[in-house]
Amino acid sequence: MAVFSKFSDKIDQLGLPKPVITHALVGAAIMAWSLKMAVPLLTKNKRKNDKSNKKIVFQTQESDEEESKLAEAEKLLVAQNLKNKKSQEPGLNKEFFKQLSQMIKIMIPQPFSYETGLLGVHTLCLISRTFLSIYVAQLEGTIVKYIVRKDVKKFCWLLLKWFGIAVPATFVNSMIRFLESKLALAFRTRLVRHAYRLYFKNQNYYRVSNLDGRIENADHRLTEDINVFATSIAHLYGSVTKPCFDLMLIGLSLMRSTQKMDSNIFSGPLLSGSVIMLSAYIMRTLSPKFGQLVAEEANRYGYLRHIHSRIITNAEEIAFYGGHKVELQQLRHAYNRLVKQMNNIFVQKLWFVMLEQFFMKYVWSGTGMVMVSLPILTGSAGSAAAAGTNSSNSVAKDSLVSERTQYLTTARNLLISASDAIERLMSSYKEIVALAGYTSRVAGMFEVFEQTAQGIYNKNTVAKSNETTSIIEFRNGLPVAKGRIVYTSPDSTSISLRAVPVVTPNCDVVVPCLNLDIEPGMHLLITGPNGCGKSSLFRILSGLWPIYAGELHIPKPVEEKPCMFYIPQRPYMSIGSLCDQIIYPDSREDMIRKGVTENELRSIMKMVTLEHIVDRDGFDVVRDWKDILSGGEKQRMAVARLFYHKPKYALLDECTSAVSIDVESNMYESAKNMGITLLTITHRPTLWKFHTHILEFDGLGNWCFRKLEPNETQKQYN
Numbered sequence: 253m254a255v256f257s258k259f260s261d262k263i264d265q266l267g268l269p270k271p272v273i274t275h276a277l278v279g280a281a282i283m284a285w286s287l288k289m290a291v292p293l294l295t296k297n298k299r300k301n302d303k304s305n306k307k308i309v310f311q312t313q314e315s316d317e318e319e320s321k322l323a324e325a326e327k328l329l330v331a332q333n334l335k336n337k338k339s340q341e342p343g344l345n346k347e348f349f350k351q352l353s354q355m356i357k358i359m360i361p362q363p364f365s366y367e368t369g370l371l372g373v374h375t376l377c378l379i380s381r382t383f384l385s386i387y388v389a390q391l392e393g394t395i396v397k398y399i400v401r402k403d404v405k406k407f408c409w410l411l412l413k414w415f416g417i418a419v420p421a422t423f424v425n426s427m428i429r430f431l432e433s434k435l436a437l438a439f440r441t442r443l444v445r446h447a448y449r450l451y452f453k454n455q456n457y458y459r460v461s462n463l464d465g466r467i468e469n470a471d472h473r474l475t476e477d478i479n480v481f482a483t484s485i486a487h488l489y490g491s492v493t494k495p496c497f498d499l500m501l502i503g504l505s506l507m508r509s510t511q512k513m514d515s516n517i518f519s520g521p522l523l524s525g526s527v528i529m530l531s532a533y534i535m536r537t538l539s540p541k542f543g544q545l546v547a548e549e550a551n552r553y554g555y556l557r558h559i560h561s562r563i564i565t566n567a568e569e570i571a572f573y574g575g576h577k578v579e580l581q582q583l584r585h586a587y588n589r590l591v592k593q594m595n596n597i598f599v600q601k602l603w604f605v606m607l608e609q610f611f612m613k614y615v616w617s618g619t620g621m622v623m624v625s626l627p628i629l630t631g632s633a634g635s636a637a638a639a640g641t642n643s644s645n646s647v648a649k650d651s652l653v654s655e656r657t658q659y660l661t662t663a664r665n666l667l668i669s670a671s672d673a674i675e676r677l678m679s680s681y682k683e684i685v686a687l688a689g690y691t692s693r694v695a696g697m698f699e700v701f702e703q704t705a706q707g708i709y710n711k712n713t714v715a716k717s718n719e720t721t722s723i724i725e726f727r728n729g730l731p732v733a734k735g736r737i738v739y740t741s742p743d744s745t746s747i748s749l750r751a752v753p754v755v756t757p758n759c760d761v762v763v764p765c766l767n768l769d770i771e772p773g774m775h776l777l778i779t780g781p782n783g784c785g786k787s788s789l790f791r792i793l794s795g796l797w798p799i800y801a802g803e804l805h806i807p808k809p810v811e812e813k814p815c816m817f818y819i820p821q822r823p824y825m826s827i828g829s830l831c832d833q834i835i836y837p838d839s840r841e842d843m844i845r846k847g848v849t850e851n852e853l854r855s856i857m858k859m860v861t862l863e864h865i866v867d868r869d870g871f872d873v874v875r876d877w878k879d880i881l882s883g884g885e886k887q888r889m890a891v892a893r894l895f896y897h898k899p900k901y902a903l904l905d906e907c908t909s910a911v912s913i914d915v916e917s918n919m920y921e922s923a924k925n926m927g928i929t930l931l932t933i934t935h936r937p938t939l940w941k942f943h944t945h946i947l948e949f950d951g952l953g954n955w956c957f958r959k960l961e962p963n964e965t966q967k968q969y970n
């Protein structure tokens with residue numbers, strides 16, 4: 253304010269009349285508005301002309317190309333189902349209310365819960381705050397009345413009261429913020445628990461990223477999106493209910509004061525109601541689609557994080573290749589696209605906030621002034637006194653003036669609070685629209701989790717050839733997994749595939765029909781060229797990929813002894829100690845329950861020649877094993893896991909490719925001695941001798957399953 257008054261003094265010194273300056277300011281605002289409206293139209297027309305004249309500026313073309321490349325990448329990774337998305341753009345529609353009610357059921361599962369308790373106390377605080385505001389407004393009115401009457405004693409007493417009320421008022425304010433944060437955290441906790449339960453149901457963490465294309469980065473949705481959704485819904489509760497209480501109670505209080513002035517109590521509310529409704533309608537019509545804008549921003553932010561996490565995961569490979577330029581460029585592009593979207597939102601907000609302020613600050617204030625003055629201008633209170641004669645006149649007049657001043661001060665304060673409430677209510681419309689964006693992301697995630705858990709996937713598949721459609725049945729453009737997994741009794745130990753096709757998540761048929769019967773002791777070697785479907789067969793046996801036809805019979809898994817245990821080429825190292833690595837996915841409690849001792853673990857480590865790691869680090873020290881162990885050591889650690897679990901079948905997917913041949917042979921020998929049946933994918937001829945059968949794929953969809961001849965076990969595979 254000081255700056256403005258100095259500025260206005262300077263203008264006075266210049267001798268410029270204030271109306272001229274006001275006109276200049278209004279003119280500048282109108283010009284800015286016209287520019288905003290005209291520039292997009294002009295650039296649109298310019299682009300059209302450029303196209304028709306085929307004079308495309310090089311730089312524009314380059315940036316357009318980059319843009320489209322990135323958009324393409326995003327399309328692949330972020331929004332593979334743009335088609336679906338377009339039909340369900342988030343906004344204030346039926347879908348939003350449906351999703352919101354589902355979310356509320358998760359956040360508040362019972363009528364009497366911790367969350368309803370918090371909501372109750374929060375509501376009480378909000379109502380008390382409104383009563384306090386009204387009380388303070390009336391107190392201020394009375395204080396002004398006694399100032400006008402020059403009654404020092406009463407003035408001092410009321411001033412003391414005014415300070416006294418500040419203590420509960422500030423406490424309630426602080427309490428409101430505290431309860432809002434608690435509520436947000438409680439909602440978030442409920443949502444996170446629900447989300448985690450779904451995420452780990454039926455291997456959803458694998459299915460969502462590998463078999464379905466609707467959720468690009470589940471980590472971002474599970475953390476950031478849930479957090480923002482919970483925070484904004486908790487905030488919204490306060491910012492919608494508090495203004496509603498304010499309006500209701502302030503309205504009643506205003507009507508009472510108007511009644512005291514003997515004026516019509518309906519004209520004011522009617523006038524203000526119509527002005528507010530009209531301005532709300534205009535603002536709603538002109539409001540940009542913040543829901544879509546925010547959802548798109550969240551998408552782009554998610555993509556940026558996805559690129560970051562890719563770099564962290566593959567740092568070593570990128571460093572070896574020297575791929576930093578490509579990665580940097582991708583990061584920059586992803587960031588630029590995010591900035592572009594954010595700028596877009598800022599610009600949209602700039603004009604919308606201007607419009608909002610115009611209505612809320614000026615139109616409503618004017619209406620307020622009319623409302624406050626109506627009871628005095630049209631009311632009959634005091635007219636008689638004013639018309640009376642001399643003697644008692646001056647006292648009556650004084651009292652009348654002070655009463656009117658009290659009314660005006662109280663009404664003005666109440667109106668300020670009411671207009672504040674309406675402003676907050678209007679701004680919460682923007683918040684609700686933004687909430688629609690977050691709701692759609694969180695509810696969309698839950699929906700996808702539910703569907704993938706049931707085996708319903710939605711991924712952009714390749715063009716369907718005749719061969720594909722004859723093997724896979726499509727319903728509404730989506731493949732139907734018609735095959736069955738039959739769990740036989742745990743005593744039956746064989747695995748059989750009956751007319752099962754090997755089909756990738758993109759619906760590529762790798763092998764049209766596979767029949768196999770594997771008995772314990774039938775050590776099977778699986779060979780064939782790259783990409784012929786060897787690992788895919790393991791994915792089908794483990795139940796990771798859906799079976800589109802035929803039947804898979806496998807023994808029902810029992811807790812103590814797993815039926816199958818898969819070891820990949822790049823073994824996974826969990827967070828924890830050396831002991832945790834060996835027993836993974838068992839916990840220490842499982843190990844104790846199974847009666848496995850540290851001595852037994854040591855002998856397992858000896859079998860895979862990793863005893864030196866036990867001597868060096870012990871069993872209990874937590875380390876980052878992924879970085880500490882070499883490639884071969886990690887593979888040996890994975891075989892140690894196999895020896896700990898002793899499954900019926902071991903699915904070995906080139907899991908010893910980095911292990912020296914002598915140690916590898918010892919490990920295979922030990923596995924066979926433990927009674928584990930080996931299903932091995934390998935390109936190493938030295939492993940043939942440990943197997944009795946062979947399954948050969950030719951890479952064209954054909955296969956051959958037969959017994960290995962004794963002389964063949966020495967054969968070199970090319």
Ligand SMILES: Nc1ncnc2c1ncn2[C@@H]1O[C@H](COP(=O)(O)OP(=O)(O)OP(=O)(O)O)[C@@H](O)[C@H]1O
Nearest residue numbers: 462756757758762781782783784785786787788789
């Ligand atoms: N998650 C996936 N989504 C889509 N297609 C996949 C996926 N995983 C594998 N494929 C495709 O399935 C086919 C078979 O892959 P698979 O991993 O079974 O090959 P492989 O025989 O094990 O090859 P390699 O010897 O190179 O390991 C390949 O064409 C591959 O591109």
